[in-house]
Amino acid sequence: MARTEHDPAELGSALYPLLNSVVVPRPIAWVSTVAADGTHNLAPHSYFTVASIAPPVLSVTSIGTKDTVRNARATGEFVVSIVTRALADAANIGGTDYPPHMSEFDEAGLHREPSRVVRPPRVAESPVALECRLVGERAFGDKPSSSVVLFGEIVAIAIDERVMNGKFADIRKLDPVSRLGGNEWGAIGDVFELRRIPYAEIAPPGAS
Numbered sequence: 001m002a003r004t005e006h007d008p009a010e011l012g013s014a015l016y017p018l019l020n021s022v023v024v025p026r027p028i029a030w031v032s033t034v035a036a037d038g039t040h041n042l043a044p045h046s047y048f049t050v051a052s053i054a055p056p057v058l059s060v061t062s063i064g065t066k067d068t069v070r071n072a073r074a075t076g077e078f079v080v081s082i083v084t085r086a087l088a089d090a091a092n093i094g095g096t097d098y099p100p101h102m103s104e105f106d107e108a109g110l111h112r113e114p115s116r117v118v119r120p121p122r123v124a125e126s127p128v129a130l131e132c133r134l135v136g137e138r139a140f141g142d143k144p145s146s147s148v149v150l151f152g153e154i155v156a157i158a159i160d161e162r163v164m165n166g167k168f169a170d171i172r173k174l175d176p177v178s179r180l181g182g183n184e185w186g187a188i189g190d191v192f193e194l195r196r197i198p199y200a201e202i203a204p205p206g207a208s
Contacts, residue, residue: 021181
């Protein structure tokens with residue numbers, strides 16, 4: 001195997017697209033917030049995951065201090081909706097750098113659904129909404145392009161029954177999309193199962 005070695009400190013602006021192309025696929029947090037003037041902001045963030053189960057906490061990273069960060073700081077609330085394949089174009093519109101007074105809900109032709117616990121609305125067209133209260137943040141660096149990680153405790157979960165399969169969301173019914181490198185997005189392809197193997201099944205005789 002022939003590898004090319006890189007020093008992140010020397011890559012400069014090339015680091016961001018390189019990392020985006022190898023840390024894949026990345027689920028998308030479609031984050032709705034409310035600005036001080038009442039405007040509903042809606043932005044996709046692909047640096048997103050579950051940070052904790054007890055308590056249930058999501059982490060959402062913003063590259064730079066964008067409207068999502070400013071609004072979440074001001075109100076202490078945000079909602080994460082899941083982007084499905086059918087909603088990918090609408091989510092992409094939300095990535096446009098609109099002025100703060102313009103709402104991506106309106107620009108993308110989406111409908112607002114009232115949340116149960118927090119003030120920011122859900123995306124009515126999305127099958128999953130995770131209502132969050134801001135419980136902390138972590139900033140990295142001091143440049144305009146530096147990252148801010150928001151941590152939101154999930155205080156309400158709303159899921160369309162049509163995407164459920166017992167206790168779980170059915171991945172094919174949910175049909176989420178992800179971000180890849182460059183302008184690439186990903187959809188669900190092959191899905192396979194691997195059972196986690198207990199050590200007791202593979203331990204040599206007499207092992208503890």
